[in-house]
Amino acid sequence: MSAPAAKTEGLFDCREAWVATLEALAAADDRIVVVVNDSVGSSKLNSFQKKFPDRTINVGIAEQCMVGVGAGLANGGRIPFVSAAGCFLTGRALEQVKADVVYAGFNVKLVGQSSGVAYGELGPTHHSIEDFAWLRTLVNLTVIAPADAWETAEAIKWAAAHEGPVYLRLSRMPVPNLEVANRVFRAGKAELLREGAEATIIACGTTVHRAVAAADLLLAEGIAARVLNMATINPQDEEAVLAAAAQTGAIVTVEEASVRGGLGGAVAELTSAHQPVPVERVGFPGFVPTGSVEWLFNEYGLSRDGIAAATRRAIQRSGR
Amino acid sequence: MTLTNDPAAKIRDKALWMRRRAFRMVFEAQQGHPGGDFSATDIMATLFFGVMKYDPARPDWPDRDRFIMSKGHATGALYTVLSAAGYFPEDWLATYMQPKSRLSGHPNRNYLPGIETNTGPLGHGLPVATGIAIAGQLTGAAYRTFVLTGDGEMQEGSNWEAAMTAGNRKLRNLTWIVDRNRLQQGAGTEETNGLDPLDKKFEAFGWDVALVDGHDAAALLQVLSAAPGDRPRAVIANTVKGKGVSFMENKANWHHGVPNAEQFAQAMKELV
Numbered sequence: 001m002s003a004p005a006a007k008t009e010g011l012f013d014c015r016e017a018w019v020a021t022l023e024a025l026a027a028a029d030d031r032i033v034v035v036v037n038d039s040v041g042s043s044k045l046n047s048f049q050k051k052f053p054d055r056t057i058n059v060g061i062a063e064q065c066m067v068g069v070g071a072g073l074a075n076g077g078r079i080p081f082v083s084a085a086g087c088f089l090t091g092r093a094l095e096q097v098k099a100d101v102v103y104a105g106f107n108v109k110l111v112g113q114s115s116g117v118a119y120g121e122l123g124p125t126h127h128s129i130e131d132f133a134w135l136r137t138l139v140n141l142t143v144i145a146p147a148d149a150w151e152t153a154e155a156i157k158w159a160a161a162h163e164g165p166v167y168l169r170l171s172r173m174p175v176p177n178l179e180v181a182n183r184v185f186r187a188g189k190a191e192l193l194r195e196g197a198e199a200t201i202i203a204c205g206t207t208v209h210r211a212v213a214a215a216d217l218l219l220a221e222g223i224a225a226r227v228l229n230m231a232t233i234n235p236q237d238e239e240a241v242l243a244a245a246a247q248t249g250a251i252v253t254v255e256e257a258s259v260r261g262g263l264g265g266a267v268a269e270l271t272s273a274h275q276p277v278p279v280e281r282v283g284f285p286g287f288v289p290t291g292s293v294e295w296l297f298n299e300y301g302l303s304r305d306g307i308a309a310a311t312r313r314a315i316q317r318s319g320r
Numbered sequence: 321m322t323l324t325n326d327p328a329a330k331i332r333d334k335a336l337w338m339r340r341r342a343f344r345m346v347f348e349a350q351q352g353h354p355g356g357d358f359s360a361t362d363i364m365a366t367l368f369f370g371v372m373k374y375d376p377a378r379p380d381w382p383d384r385d386r387f388i389m390s391k392g393h394a395t396g397a398l399y400t401v402l403s404a405a406g407y408f409p410e411d412w413l414a415t416y417m418q419p420k421s422r423l424s425g426h427p428n429r430n431y432l433p434g435i436e437t438n439t440g441p442l443g444h445g446l447p448v449a450t451g452i453a454i455a456g457q458l459t460g461a462a463y464r465t466f467v468l469t470g471d472g473e474m475q476e477g478s479n480w481e482a483a484m485t486a487g488n489r490k491l492r493n494l495t496w497i498v499d500r501n502r503l504q505q506g507a508g509t510e511e512t513n514g515l516d517p518l519d520k521k522f523e524a525f526g527w528d529v530a531l532v533d534g535h536d537a538a539a540l541l542q543v544l545s546a547a548p549g550d551r552p553r554a555v556i557a558n559t560v561k562g563k564g565v566s567f568m569e570n571k572a573n574w575h576h577g578v579p580n581a582e583q584f585a586q587a588m589k590e591l592v
Binding site for chain 1: 458482
């Protein structure tokens, strides 16, 4: 598996892939409905609403009701995609996500829009950087953060076909398409983007293409770093993480999320128990100051150079 | 038990059995919420033995009427009514709250047939019931959805979110019953965070409203079997917490009080 990954020309808003895929699925399966909290526009669902007005259930600005209604629709045999800004979907309605969806085990698809720090200057009230930590503790909830438009479409198709609760964490941040030969989406499995034996960079969502750029930079310095796209945060691909720890001896995690309890936390929990190696966690330390998305990514090291620096630190700590 | 064709008499017999059996569960487990079990018992007996269509052999039957127990702590009432309805054997009731029992302190649909959704935290039943009713509306299904909430739990804002949604969508297939015993865990509802006038609140949210004595089987039967109108229906069932046992009635401390041997024996003497 030495498939090359590189930026292509252009950046893509993955919400386009989300809505095109959902419309195609809904056209083929009338059980698919969407539930929103006045978020038709921000979820890019205007054309879905035009095509399927009865199947667009807008409860208004009422996230607890929205998630509960999703569970009820699943009880009634529908396949609901509950779509709202990630911060409100997971924060405001966390108990409904826990009790009504995951503990009850309903076939509900939760879709967090504009997650991470996509709302930039609007600040931490509108950022969704805690969601990985909150939701990863709900063992039966599959949590997926796609890295590009292709993976977004594949993850939505997978979620629709999967019987059980899913959280899809989407972004409005334009990202390039990863170029991977013979690409197949496998939920729960890491995707190898760069082979390397000196460290492993494990990234998800919007940070994956930056991790690839960091690995390319490091390779030019003579450091070969493995890159894994860990789109599925929960359940964790333990085999891939433990193999990375054993074979490369140093790990960097990169996520557009809090460094507490998310992807980095999951990797640290696993490796500390079974294959202890240095783990550098790249992400946000907590509430962040006002700034643009790009500024925030650069300031907190979620950049090519920041990830490369974290990788050098991890290798240094490993003492190999 | 009396042999009779009077549907209200049958409901009263079932309710009596439920109270006696639920109180034995609470006594044996030395845990539970008997005050709220007893205020809800007649409502639930009426739904299961006079109103709802369901088939305990097919708990996933798509066209079944749904009952959502929003006051999930009242598992004494819920488990006894489901057992009496034939969803599971009566001897399972003896495992109430034992380690790994299917009869958890709060209901889990994955453990027992007949449970429509997991509840326990308050304010969850009505939004879920609203979603079930919307699914019925979308598909043109004939089923009705009944949700039972406590009254104290209406202090949870999520109920009012769902009340607005159901009212605006004219979910005529949805019936919301409020177990209006006027007591919550620690004190009276009106001295805690008052709910009255409930009927006017429901009307303002777009619901038909009915008031009923929540312990009168004949009256409950009439209200709950009535054909749906063009809007969702809220039934305010005036009840007594701890109904049926003299020393429990209208006592907030029997919310999660448990009986000693003397109290249990006394209750069994009264519940006849």
